[in-house]
Amino acid sequence: MYAQLVETGVKRVKTLEEMSPEERAFQEKIDAEIKIEPKNWMPDAYRKTLVRQISQHAHSEVVGMLPEGNWVTRAPTLKRKLQLMAKIQDEAGHGLYLYSAMETLGASRDEEIEKLHQGKAKYSSIFNYPTLNWSDMGAVGWLVDGAAIVNQVVLQRTSYGPYSRAMVRICKEESFHQRQGYQILLDMMREGTEEQKAMVQDSINRLWWPALMMFGPSDEHSPNSQQSMAWKIKRKSNDELRQMFIDQTVPQLEFLGCTAPDPDLKWNEERGHYDFGEIDWNEFYEVLKGNGPCNRERIATRKKAIDEGTWVRQAAKAYAEKQKQKQRDAA
Amino acid sequence: MSEEWPLYEVFVRSKHGLNHRHVGSVHAADKEMAMENARELYTRRNEGVSIWVVPSNNITASTPDEKEPLFDPSQDKVYRHASFYELPDEVGQM
Numbered sequence: 001m002y003a004q005l006v007e008t009g010v011k012r013v014k015t016l017e018e019m020s021p022e023e024r025a026f027q028e029k030i031d032a033e034i035k036i037e038p039k040n041w042m043p044d045a046y047r048k049t050l051v052r053q054i055s056q057h058a059h060s061e062v063v064g065m066l067p068e069g070n071w072v073t074r075a076p077t078l079k080r081k082l083q084l085m086a087k088i089q090d091e092a093g094h095g096l097y098l099y100s101a102m103e104t105l106g107a108s109r110d111e112e113i114e115k116l117h118q119g120k121a122k123y124s125s126i127f128n129y130p131t132l133n134w135s136d137m138g139a140v141g142w143l144v145d146g147a148a149i150v151n152q153v154v155l156q157r158t159s160y161g162p163y164s165r166a167m168v169r170i171c172k173e174e175s176f177h178q179r180q181g182y183q184i185l186l187d188m189m190r191e192g193t194e195e196q197k198a199m200v201q202d203s204i205n206r207l208w209w210p211a212l213m214m215f216g217p218s219d220e221h222s223p224n225s226q227q228s229m230a231w232k233i234k235r236k237s238n239d240e241l242r243q244m245f246i247d248q249t250v251p252q253l254e255f256l257g258c259t260a261p262d263p264d265l266k267w268n269e270e271r272g273h274y275d276f277g278e279i280d281w282n283e284f285y286e287v288l289k290g291n292g293p294c295n296r297e298r299i300a301t302r303k304k305a306i307d308e309g310t311w312v313r314q315a316a317k318a319y320a321e322k323q324k325q326k327q328r329d330a331a
Numbered sequence: 332m333s334e335e336w337p338l339y340e341v342f343v344r345s346k347h348g349l350n351h352r353h354v355g356s357v358h359a360a361d362k363e364m365a366m367e368n369a370r371e372l373y374t375r376r377n378e379g380v381s382i383w384v385v386p387s388n389n390i391t392a393s394t395p396d397e398k399e400p401l402f403d404p405s406q407d408k409v410y411r412h413a414s415f416y417e418l419p420d421e422v423g424q425m
Contacts, residue, residue, distance in 0.1 A: 040395050093372050100356045103338065109358070110335045166355075173376070313360075317336065320361035 003060070004125060004216040004288065006053040008227040009045050030232050035161040038104040046231055049224075050160055051105050052121075053233060055112040058098035059123035063298050065091045067131040067140060076134060083180050084137060090177065094170045101162040117303050125284060126214050128292030129207065135188055135196070139203035141181015143211040143249070149174050150245045151215065159232035182252065189256050204253070205261045212276075213284045215242040221281075246274050338387040339365040341372075343379035351383050359384075 016024055022041055029036065036042055065088050072088070075081035099109045115121040126144055131137065152174065156167040185203075188196045216222060216238040228234040236244075246265075253260060264277035286292065336358040342351035354373045359365035365384040374382065393401055409415050418425060 037395075039392065089371075089375070093375065096357070096372055097355060100338075103356070108335065169355075313336065316360035316364065317334070320364075323361060 003053045003056045004122065004214070006049060006056060006224055006228065008049045008224045010224075010227040013227050013230045027230075030159050030230075033232075035164060036159055037161045045227075046233075047105050049228065049231070050163065050233060051102055051107045051112070053228075054098055054102040054105075054163055055107065055115075056122050056124075058095045058102060058112075059116045059121060060127065061091045061095035061098060063123045063127045063302060064144075066298055066301055067127055067129070067294075068137065070131050071134060071137050074134070075137075080137075080184070087141070087177050087180065090173050094166075094173070097166040097169055098163075101160075101166040104162045113306065117299060117306070119290060119299065122288065124214055125287040125292065126210050127298060128287050128294045129210050130294055132206070133199050133203065135185060135199045135203040136207070138181045138184030138188065138200065139207045141177050141179075142185060142252070143181075143204075143207050144214070145174055145177040145181060146249060147211050147214045147245050149178060150241055150248070154235045154241065157232075157235050163233075185256055185258075189258070200256070201258050204258050208260050208262065209279060209283075210287075212242055212246070212279055213287075215239075215245070217281065217284070218279075243273055246276055250274050336360050339369070339384040340387050340390060341365075341369040342383040342385070343369075343373055344381040345379055347380055351381065354378075356387060357384070362386075 014023070016027060019027060023043055026036070026040075026042060026046075029040075036046075068084060068088050068091075072081060072084055075084055099112070102112065103109060112121060116123065126147075131140065149171065152167050152171050156164055156171060158164045158167065185200050188200050192200070219225060219237045219239045222238055225234060225237055229237070250260070250265065250267075262277045264275060266275055268275045287295070290296070337360075338356050339359055339362070340356050341354050343354045344351045357365055357368040357372055359368050362384060366382060369382050369384050373379070405411075
């Protein structure tokens, strides 16, 4: 979800017989559910795929702070403001856990961030939608973090040790995010004015489909999934995860007393799952290409933050060097 | 782009009486900042009572190639384990 369409650079999954002895030993380890650690031998394509996926995941956490940052100064109460700031700080933390997992693969954080700024690296499509009213904070926490949890719970079992451990930490913190979001909506629906209730429904109308897109293209259009699944970087397919999310979310939606903007959404007794309508894939690919409502603004904001912070980072470094020099002189 | 701040490895003691455990890493200009960043990043929810930060390049790690020479010798020394020494039941717990 936070990683969509991650390239593996592999056209076809090799059979064990086609692999070199090293590749085979590696694949057998994966098949035996033994985690791969930074110093272990790994195929180059596995390493590159992981760097792409983990950096994309990290970028999503960091860019994900922006739609929420939009509401910090306008939170309705001090309590809500503190909660929102705690959540945003967690997102920064999640980004950092992930960047450090990525660095264990030999990638540089600065270089990967630079790729994001140049438009060469992706982040989740969801963060290119604007947050227009306060109830969007509720809907983002409930739907967006909810979708993230479905994906990340499964990723705790991903084959690369540092990524898996980062996911364990993240999942522990993420459920607070979803619950605080749902509670915002619940309060508005229970105690709010008609106007506030309409606001909740409006948030759901706008964010429902983009939240479903977070799981990426449908399995038949997900060319990289097969290799990622064989390497157990990915543990469940996009469509499986999307269905899990819908099945657990619809009862919560009904409890709120709201509806989804999907006339085809209904329980299918035979399948034991909810059926749902076709996602507007054109919109998904357009947003991924950089043409969503907020793509340009998001990247511009990130760049500005990095650029305007340059002198602070340089000053801290200069200070550290000066202190070291002082210590050397004193010795 | 300016030069990246050095990397520090972070170890946290979660409770008194337990060992410090590796939890991840942070970038920082110096050790004081590494400590502050580690606090912000790894102990936001009572995860620790003590933190160590160590410059990553000061850590010497074993490599997977060394696994056999390093760890295999300990596998055939069963006499280092208490279970190797069989005692009559009459002796009781020891």
